[in-house]
Amino acid sequence: MADARKRLEMETRRGPIGSASPHDSAAKQVAGEAIYIDDIAEPAGLVHACLGLAQIAHGRLISLDLAPVRAASGVLAVLTAEDIPGANDISSTHRHDEPVFATETILHHGQPLFAVVAVTRDQARRAAMLAKAVYEEAKPNLDVAAARAAGGDLVTDPLKLERGDVAGALAASPRRLKGSMAIGGQDHFYLEGQIALAIPGEDEDMLVHSSTQHPSEVQHMVAAVLGVGSHAVTIEVRRMGGGFGGKETQSNLFAVVAALAARKLKRPVKLRPDRDDDMVITGKRHDFVCDYEIGFDDAGHILAVDAVYAARCGWNADLSGPVTDRALFHMDNCYFYPAVRGRSEPLRTHTVSNTAFRGFGGPQGMVGAERFIEEVAYATGLDPLEVRKRNLYGDAGRDVTPYHQQVEDNIAGHVIAELERSCDYRARQAAIREVNRTSKVIKRGIALTPVKFGISFTATWYNQAGALVHVYTDGTVMLNHGGTEMGQGLYIKVAQVVAHSFGIPLDQVKITATTTGKVPNTSATAASSGSDLNGMAALDACETIKQRLTAFAAERWQVAPEAVAFLPGCVRIGAQEMSFAELVAAAYMGRVQLSATGFYATPKIHWDRKAGRGHPFYYFAYGAAAAEVAIDTLTGEYKVERVDILHDCGTSLNPAIDKGQIEGGFIQGMGWLTTEELVWDEKGRLRTHAPSTYKIPVASDRPRIFNVALLENAPNREPTIHRSKAVGEPPLMLAISVLHALSDAVASVGDYRVCPRLDAPATPERVLDAVERVRAEAAP
Template sequence: METRPIVGSPLKHDSAEKHVAGEAVYVDDILEPAGTAHACLGLSSIAHGRLLSLDLSAVEAAPGVLAVLTAADIPGENDISSTHKHDEPVFATEAILHHGQPLFAVIAETREQARHAAALAKAEYEEAAPLLDVASARAAGGELVTEPLKLERGDVAAGLAASPRRLNGAMAIGGQDHFYLESQIALAVPGEDGDMLVHSSTQHPSEVQHMVAAVLGVGAHAVTIEVRRMGGGFGGKETQANLFACVAALAARKLGRPVKLRPDRDDDMVITGKRHDFVVDYEIGFDDDGRIHAVDAVYAARCGWNADLSGPVTDRALFHMDNCYFYPAVRARSEPLRTHTVSNTAFRGFGGPQGMVGAERFIEEVAYATGLDPLEVRRRNLYGGEGRLTTPYHQQVEDMIAGEVIDELERDCHYRERQRAIRAFNRESPVIKRGIALTPVKFGISFTATWYNQAGALVHVYTDGTVALNHGGTEMGQGLYQKVAQVVAQAFGIGLDRIRITATTTGKVPNTSATAASSGSDLNGMAALDACETIKQRLVAFAAERWQEAPEAIAFLPGRVRIGAHEIAFVELVKAAYMARVQLSATGFYATPKIHWDRKAGRGHPFYYFAYGAAASEVAIDTLTGEYKVERVDILHDCGNSLNPAIDKGQIEGGFVQGMGWLTTEELVWDEKGRLRTHAPSTYKIPVASDRPRIFNVALLENAPNREHTIHRSKAVGEPPLMLAISVLQALSDAVASVGDHRFCPKLDAPATPERVLDAVERVRALAAATEGAS
């Protein structure tokens, strides 16, 4: 009897029940081996200057202390940078480049002893004034942490000169802390012959493996990184886990015993990088019909003290500075600035959200300048039509469906009727003003570092018909393990209960890419399927010979295999194949096709495909206080043929709320000394349950399989939904604009905290009063 396909079914997350029951095992839940010691990092108390002396005598004499480690104790390289620049030491030796930079590590019998001892260090500094933001970095000469990128298409100068109208402006876009529920953590267990096993909360096990090996001065084959699950990552555990794993491994090698390093939340936030904040300077040429003719923009980013991933992050901001819109002439330049703050890093969307926020500001500026409805201006500038499909990086947009998504969402959420009702409400309401906006998303899927677009998998079929699955992807709550298991179960025609999902480990699948760039299911699903197909081909060849049937007469069905005119259970075929000495294990591999990128030329095909979506958000603001509520959100998102609609909807909801937090409540604040002041939930405000939209409707675009040959024609869903939250920022702007009868662009920067909303209200009121006074 045929059953519903496993792929495409809305099945629960493989660890859902364990999450709820508190039974999911994270690194800190692993039963500590006998003799486990605990490490704590000693941090700099200044943001910029020179370390003149470091007295650790009191630290070494503190109760329970087993060792104190500095750069002098590193047998290999004192470097954990993810780029070729080698600009990120494990421990500082002289130059101090951000507040909270690690100077040493103390290892003690207990975590509390290590923490108390670390506070006893005495450091003497020669302090210098820190550069803390884009403005101060520019004023000091604008030192860059990495090579900038320029994208250009068409004659921008001529396009601007010929445009009937022009405007220029600037927008500030704030950063964001990852605030994963599980902090950074590593447990290192030394083995014989110099082997080291590290349980790490990381999105990039292979990079951690290489970093630990380099710090210890051993080959990568001597280091194994294992990751069963993370309690959230969002990009914050792509490179930032390196430090904690390396220090734990260094201490474990020094002492010959297991060592765990788990920082407090405050230390985690002080030490680790965040989403880059940007300042976007722009000039736009357009006409009275709201059509953009030319855009010239500079995307400056606060990158922090070293390169980290700032190069590719600022690159991707440029890749998405168009969002869904075609600019006939365009020039975009990145400006990755060095500052004396934490080294900013990957964060869900990887620069793409900042690029898109800028694009929507361009649309908003043109709409207010022409008096047109912003949604109409969006439509008039969409990609589509002859000569209007080339991106700023010269890739053709071959799957443009943003217009259809916008149309369907606008109709289904009754956008126009609600917009009219909101305008009528605002005319009668002197204090509370409502706003609404509908914004689209076009997000490119693939690593822009082409070599990362590969994955491996390992599949074992046992003689009882059960299957062990391993691949290079990591599970951080996003359901990757579940999705890939569904792919394998369907390939063999067996139930999910027959699949054992095993922890990601560099000892089974080597040379893996980070689980990032929304590519986890695309890459690892295809690699696992490749392994399954290899095993199935062997089974088909065996069955054809054993039962004297043509290979095409053999088919894998749910729970059984058809061999000519008769059927047998999958497990019976497997047993028979084993007895005939057929190999029942295989590796799989996948490399994304069609992609290439020439960074120097600013041309290529960096993305395999685009994922689309649209969101309509409705808000209400109090014009006396700047406080606001998100009343309703409607989302239509493109997942292609969804591998698991339940998980995908969860990703959309979670991504949207995280994006909403970034653009509204999550504000990073450093004081004049370069000390992070928002380093705990008491001062850093992520969204809570009461902040969610009061009405929250999420739908997947139906009958829209991926045109490219992805796993079951699905589309990535990790990052694109975050950018749907731009509709909240635009809805707040719409509400603010109602104070001036929508005649003035509010120019609302992000995060749109109540203070910024109130400032924008007062600014628009002043413009309206000045205009009325002049008339």
């Protein structure tokens, strides 16, 4: 308690911004007291729903006998497309290509055909397996190669980014090479799976507790399926046990089915799929194949890049358009290409529809960019880090991206230099090379890779947010905004903004659940923009209330408005000071409105997709990571020995939260690039659908030495919330350093003369294959 009081006193003196305040849910999570949807006290009459799934990946549904399902113990209702009063559509795009329930055409294994509602969850699950379906099966196209071979059907419009004379620059380049890289997908594997609890009200009202990152979209989907106005549907989200993008659009299905069943039975309905079903039904990170041609010179300068990023998108568009767009937006990473052409190829496959995932295509684009660097380094015999430095964005003439945005805040070179010095990179690299000369089996590798990540939604209209702030007469504050909390610390950061604005302790700000009934038309909590958007919206509401309080105080105590100041712990009015609560109480007696809404729209951004040019990002977040690994060349097994990270958060709102995001993002990225492998069989059935078959990193996989630092004295040049920078997605891409450290270790078996071309995920099998390939190529 003494430590808590001391921390509170220090916070009061300096204000909450920049303090390492604990996550608002941390203590409750550790104690098991944090309430998730499955912990909500069950309302009277609650029943449970389960989805019935297609058992083929491609073909036609000839017949579906649901009589055995209806006759099963405890079953109350069975729902099909015929039971939908509104639209049988939950597509997040204008293409309307995602039905709630399939009616004839089957486009992926696990596609929902019906839902069964029973008294217990177990009864619903058992009943769902009793359906008798007859199919006319067709051959599925399951990956990029198969989709291309079948004609290359696209789920959405492709994008092309181009600057300069690519053909001419390639022809004039002293050296050229071609290559291809496979970049695997990733399951979201959130701790809390998809879940929805729907509670019907009077008239047509429906309250849905949904584990979603996009409450407003779920609201609109539920309303459209039920055939009612959005004003009749309220979506509420207190917290999620992880989201990572998997709950931006994919939560629509579960909320809609729960609401549909609740409407039909006029009683509360919960839908929580089994983990296996969750993984089979829901989309993943897109896996890509990047085909490229590069022109360069003997000094390692890249002169031209022509690349195609083809993605396995799945059976419908979902968010594949913007995801593949963003992959192209990051095909440069931190590097300037004098002539560049990038094209996306969003291919339709008979697999689950892939969706948003932390980084939203950016990580795949950057992995390709770092492969370009590696190719040039091995072709010229230069050190990869030196090639990176020689190709960084720079001054005028070397500061324009492939999408024609000028890089105004380029600090990549500074971040690289600082990390290179602080982690003693060159000495460690030399020591590793020396060890590798004599070690016959265990080879070590090291790599330092940078990150430049654009911050903003590329769908410009999403760059807006609203907030609601109530001040009560005792000086306490209730805060509500459109952002959702999925463990990333958004709620505590925005609460810090409000507390700092009013000059009050953080514990006087009450964080409340996100709900469409308080803040309407919200954007998804995604694109790393949660704090940027919602923090500014909340600040706008606070400033409105402070302006009213200032005018009241100036009139009441006869001072100029400029003489009223909200300070940490008090309000100064002329020569006197009083507490915030005292001023608020007096203002209430003076009939001053103590509630306000706030709004924020990101400035400066614009994007013309057809032209492939614009200013889609408000600013860039930077970082760099140095990774050191050791591989066993007899088995392909490896360990990550050490990682050093220097990351740019601008002026951090909360260093503790930001470091946690950096560490977590890095480990998640490391899992994506090393152990997390998605496997479908020839029938289109997902085989990696449980913890037993899908390997995310565990505690023992973390780097043995893990040093994380925030870049100091680097405020955002743009007027973001307290000059901070987004930190949700960019750290994931720092894990590219692990992939390239593994590549460096593999290259040592060929005396660093052959490019390993190590694809992702770099599983031990792939590492071993690369070792044998490099040995064979280097042998002559």
